[in-house]
Amino acid sequence: MSNSTFxxxxxxxxxxxxxxxxxxQKGDMHAxxxxxxxxxxxxxxxxxxxxxxxxxxxxxxGITNYAICMPDGHQGYGFPVGGVGALDAENGCIxxxxxxxxxxxGVRMMRTNLTYDELQGRExxxxxxLFANIPSGLGGGGVVEAGVDTVDEILARGVDWALENGHAxxxxxLHCEDEGMxxxxxxxxxxxxxxxxxxxxxxxxxSGNHFLEVQRVTDVFDDExxxxxxxxxxQIVVLIHCGSRGLGHQTCNDYLRKIEQQHQGLLxxxxxxxxxxxxxxxxxxxxxxxxMNAAINFAWVNRQLIMHRTRRVxxxxxxxxxxxxxxxxxxxVAHNIAKKETHTVAGDERELYVHRKGAxxxxxxxxxxxxxxxxxxxxxxxxxxxxxxxxxVLRGGKHSMDLTFGSTAxxxxxxxxxxxxxNEFWGGDVQDELEDQQQIYVKAQSGxxxxxxxxxxxxxxxEVVRVSDALGIGDKVARTFPVCNIKG
Amino acid sequence: xGFELRDHTADVAVAATGESLDGVFAAVADGLAACxxxxxxxxxxxxxxxxxxxxxxxxxxxxxxxxxxxRDVRAELPVDHRVESISxxxxxxxxxxxxxxxxxxxxxxxxxxxxxxxxxxREVKAVTYSEMRLENVAxxxxxxxxxxx
Numbered sequence: 075m076s077n078s079t080f081x082x083x084x085x086x087x088x089x090x091x092x093x094x095x096x097x098x099q100k101g102d103m104h105a106x107x108x109x110x111x112x113x114x115x116x117x118x119x120x121x122x123x124x125x126x127x128x129x130x131x132x133x134x135x136g137i138t139n140y141a142i143c144m145p146d147g148h149q150g151y152g153f154p155v156g157g158v159g160a161l162d163a164e165n166g167c168i169x170x171x172x173x174x175x176x177x178x179x180g181v182r183m184m185r186t187n188l189t190y191d192e193l194q195g196r197e198x199x200x201x202x203x204l205f206a207n208i209p210s211g212l213g214g215g216g217v218v219e220a221g222v223d224t225v226d227e228i229l230a231r232g233v234d235w236a237l238e239n240g241h242a243x244x245x246x247x248l249h250c251e252d253e254g255m256x257x258x259x260x261x262x263x264x265x266x267x268x269x270x271x272x273x274x275x276x277x278x279x280x281s282g283n284h285f286l287e288v289q290r291v292t293d294v295f296d297d298e299x300x301x302x303x304x305x306x307x308x309q310i311v312v313l314i315h316c317g318s319r320g321l322g323h324q325t326c327n328d329y330l331r332k333i334e335q336q337h338q339g340l341l342x343x344x345x346x347x348x349x350x351x352x353x354x355x356x357x358x359x360x361x362x363x364x365x366m367n368a369a370i371n372f373a374w375v376n377r378q379l380i381m382h383r384t385r386r387v388x389x390x391x392x393x394x395x396x397x398x399x400x401x402x403x404x405x406x407v408a409h410n411i412a413k414k415e416t417h418t419v420a421g422d423e424r425e426l427y428v429h430r431k432g433a434x435x436x437x438x439x440x441x442x443x444x445x446x447x448x449x450x451x452x453x454x455x456x457x458x459x460x461x462x463x464x465x466x467v468l469r470g471g472k473h474s475m476d477l478t479f480g481s482t483a484x485x486x487x488x489x490x491x492x493x494x495x496x497n498e499f500w501g502g503d504v505q506d507e508l509e510d511q512q513q514i515y516v517k518a519q520s521g522x523x524x525x526x527x528x529x530x531x532x533x534x535x536x537e538v539v540r541v542s543d544a545l546g547i548g549d550k551v552a553r554t555f556p557v558c559n560i561k562g
Numbered sequence: 563x564g565f566e567l568r569d570h571t572a573d574v575a576v577a578a579t580g581e582s583l584d585g586v587f588a589a590v591a592d593g594l595a596a597c598x599x600x601x602x603x604x605x606x607x608x609x610x611x612x613x614x615x616x617x618x619x620x621x622x623x624x625x626x627x628x629x630x631x632x633r634d635v636r637a638e639l640p641v642d643h644r645v646e647s648i649s650x651x652x653x654x655x656x657x658x659x660x661x662x663x664x665x666x667x668x669x670x671x672x673x674x675x676x677x678x679x680x681x682x683x684r685e686v687k688a689v690t691y692s693e694m695r696l697e698n699v700a701x702x703x704x705x706x707x708x709x710x711x
Contacts, residue, residue: 151573151692151708175688175710212598212685213637213678281685282711295701320634323688323710326629330691335616348692491569492711520682522600562684 080113082120085129093541094477096140097125109143109209110478112541116528118489118533122149124156130345136166137352137418138426142478144433145541146487148532150174152348155432156487160479161354163414164423167340168359169351170329170366172429174313174410177325178373179284179317181456181484182406183467184248184381186399188310188392190290193557197390200288201515201558203387208286209278211519211562217241217277217379225269225321225372228276229261232371232506236378241277246378248447249403249530251435254374260364264321265328272321272372277379281519281562283527284316286380287458289465296551299469301406302451305552313465313554314380314402315458317410318373325369329362336460341544354427363427366412377406404467405445405454409434409484415443417479428479436470436548444470455548458537461516462508462529464555468541473546482548483539486532499525502518518561527561563702565593573606574686575693575708583618584645586696586703587625587669591643594626597709598633599683600692602641606676610638610646614665619665621648622705629673638675645671649674686711 079088080095087095087109095116097107107128111119119125126149131153138160147156152171161167193200209215218241220228229236233254236242247253279286288498291309294300305311308553318325333350334341336358341350369429381403385396412429419426437444439452448454452469459465463486474480490498502523508514508529518524542548563585576593580586595602612630615621617702651666684697687710695706 086630149570151690151710154629171691175690212633212639212681212683267631269633272639282687320631320687324627324631327688331620331624334620346692347694348690350691385583408658411621492574493567 077151079438080116082125085125090492092493093545097129099132103129104135105132105140107132107135107141107143109147110132110541110545111145112537115145115533115537115541124149124154124296127152127154128157130349131157131172133344134161134167134349134351135171135340135500136161137160138424140160144483145538146485148481148487150431152346153431156483157431158433158478158481159429160417163354163427166354166427167351168354168362168412168427169349169429170326170362171348171350172431173326173366173412174431175323175326176317176410177322177369178408179410180373180377180406180408181313181315181458182381183404183456184312184384184401185303185404186310186312186401188399189308190310190557192309197515197558200391201517201560202393204286204384205517205560206559207387207558208383210560211281213276216275217383220273220276222269222273223247225273226261228375229264229368229371230259231255232374233378241379241382246403250374250406251408254378255494256367256370258364259367259371261368261494263361263365264325264368268324268328271317271324271365275319277376277383278319279316279380279562280319280396281523283559284369285559286384287313287556288558289313289556291552292464292555294551294555296549299451299551302448302456303467305467305549313458313553314377314454316376316380317328318369321372322369325365329365332358370408370411407434416445426479430481432484433481433482434484436468436474437480438472455482457483457485457535459535460529460532461514461527461556463532463535466550466554467552468536468539468542468548471546471549474540474548475520477545478547482542484544486535486538488531489521489533490531492526495526495528496522496533499528499530504528514556515558520562523561563589565589565596567593567596570708573708573711575706578705579702581702583648583703586705587622587648588645590622590705590707591612591626591629594629594686594709595639595641597686598639599681602677602679605680606638606674608668608672608674612668614668616665616667618667619694621669622696623689623691625669625671627705630686630688636675637678639678639681640673641676642674643671645669647711679705
C-alpha cells in the first residue's frame with residue numbers, strides 16, 4: 075500500500091499510509107504538501123483547485139514539515155479551505171490570506187438539560203422566536219449597537235467585556251479558548267473602516283453558511299468523554315456558527331493591500347497574490363497579528379452575544395430560567411485563525427504561526443493549552459455538518475500534534491458551487507422536504523440561501539469524521555441532528 | 563459587454579467585459595450586486611464615490627472593496643453602477659518616486675443605494691485577489707474577479 079499513487083491531472087499524490095497522501099516537494103516548493111483523505115474524498119477534492127492551492131501554500135517562506143489539507147478540504151482563494159500551514163515565527167511569515175476574510179469564523183456549542191421529547195411540538199414556536207430575536211442576514215443589525223469606544227473595548231478585551239456588560243457569566247469564559255480574550259490584541263491596528271462596519275453588527279449571524287441550530291444528540295460514541303463534555307443521547311444542544319463579520323473581512327483586505335504596497339518582493343515569489351504574507355519580525359507582521367487578535371476577540375463576543383440572547387429566547391419559550399435549563403457553553407472553536415504556538419519539530423521546540431483556515435485546533439488530553447475543564451480528556455472539537463446531515467463533537471486526538479500541528483477538519487466541506495446549487499434546488503422545496511421528511515424546521519432571510527446551503531451541496535460529513543477518527547487527530551465523541559435552523 | 567457569474571466551489575466569480583476601462587469597472591460592480599441579490603428593486607437614491615490606488619488592478623480591487631464597505635455603513639446595496647471617469651498617472655507622477663504622493667490612479671463613480679431592508683440579499687464578504695485578471699483585449703477590456711461569500 076505504501077507505494078500506491080493517485081493521479082489528479084498534473085499532480086501525482088504518493089500514499090504515505092492509509093489516509094495520508096503526499097505531493098512531493100519540487101520546483102519552488104519549500105516543503106511537500108500532504109492531503110489527509112480517503113480515496114472517496116480525494117475523488118471529490120481533485121475536482122476543483124484544492125490540490126493546486128495546497129501546493130501553492132508550500133511556497134510560503136518558513137513553511138514547516140508540510141502544508142496539510144484536511145479531509146474536508148475544498149477550493150478557496152489562495153490557501154484552500156481545510157488548510158493548515160505552520161510558518162516559522164522567526165524566519166517565516168504570517169499570511170492574512172491564509173487566515174481568510176472571516177477572522178475567527180468558528181462554532182460554539184451550548185448544552186441544555188432539555189430532551190427532544192420536551193421540545194417536540196414546540197419547534198415552530200422556537201424557530202420563529204429565535205429568528206425574530208437573533209439578528210441575521212444583510213443589514214439586520216446586532217444584539218447591541220455600539221459606538222467606536224465600545225468596539226475598541228470589545229477588540230481589546232473580548233468576552234471579558236461581555237461579562238462586565240451582562241452578556242456572559244464567568245463559566246462562559248472558562249469554556250472558551252484563551253478564556254475568550256486573546257492576548258496581544260491591538261485595537262489601534264484595526265482600521266476605522268473596519269470598526270465602522272463592525273459597530274452595527276455586534277451579535278449577528280450574517281448570511282451565507284452561517285447559522286444557529288437547535289440540535290438533538292443522537293449518538294454518544296465515547297461514554298467517558300461524553301460525560302466529561304456533559305453530553306447524552308436525546309439531549310438538546312445549540313450550535314452557533316459565525317465569525318467577525320464586516321470588521322474581520324475589512325481587516326483582512328486592509329492588510330492584503332498593505333502587504334502589496336510594502337512587501338512586493340515577497341509577494342512576487344508567491345504563485346497566488348491572495349497568499350500575500352508579511353515577513354516574520356516586520357512591523358507589518360506585528361501589526362497584522364495585533365489586528366487579527368483583536369478581530370478574534372470581536373468574533374468571540376459576537377458568538378457570545380448570540381448565545382446569551384438564545385438563552386433568553388429559551389426562557390420565554392419554555393417558561394423557566396436558562397440556569398434551570400442548564401444552558402452552559404460546552405466549547406467554542408475557531409476555524410479561521412493564525413496562532414503563535416510552540417511545536418516540537420525534529421526534536422526542537424519551535425515557535426510557529428499555525429494558520430488554520432477551515433481547520434480546527436484539536437489539542438489532545440494533557441496539553442497545557444486545553445482548558446482545565448477538559449484537560450484530562452482532550453479539547454472539544456465541533457464539526458458542523460449540513461442542514462440535513464447533522465454535526466459531530468470530537469475530541470483532540472493523540473496523534474494530532476505529530477500529524478497536523480494539533481488540527482483537524484472543520485465541517486463537511488462544500489462540493490457544489492452556489493450557482494449550481496441554486497439551479498438544482500429551490501429554497502422552498504428544500505425547506506418543505508426537511509420539515510416533512512426529517513422534522514427539521516428551517517427559517518431563513520433568503521430562500522436562495524437555503525438552496526445554496528441545501529444538504530446535497532456538501533460532502534459527506536460522516537466520511538470526513540471517519541478519516542479524522544481513524545488518523546487519531548480528532549476522535550468521535552457524539553453526533554447531533556438538527557431540529558431547528560435559522561440563517562441569514 | 564456586461565458580466566456573467568461563474569462557478570466557484572465556495573465563492574462566486576464575476577467575468578466582465580467593457581468597451582472601455584470605465585465600462586469594465588462598472589460591469590464588475592454590477593456583477594457584485596448580482597452576487598448579492600437576484601432581483602433589484604427600483605428604489606434608492608444615487609450617490610457618488612471616489613477611490614484612488616497605486617495601480618490599475620489595485621484600483622479595481624479598492625473600488626470593489628469600497629462598495630462593500632459602503633454597503634455595510636450606509637445599509638444600502640449599491641446597484642446600477644456608472645463609472646464617470648478613471649484617470650491614470652501623469653508623466654510627473656509616473657516618474658516620481660515620492661512614496662507619500664497621492665496614488666496616481668483614481669476612479670470617480672456613482673451608484674444607486676437600495677436600502678437593505680427592501681431587499682432579499684445575501685452578504686458578499688469581500689473582494690479577493692485570487693485569480694484576478696484585468697486585461698486590455700482587441701475590442702476593449704476583460705476582468706475576472708472572485709468574491710468571498
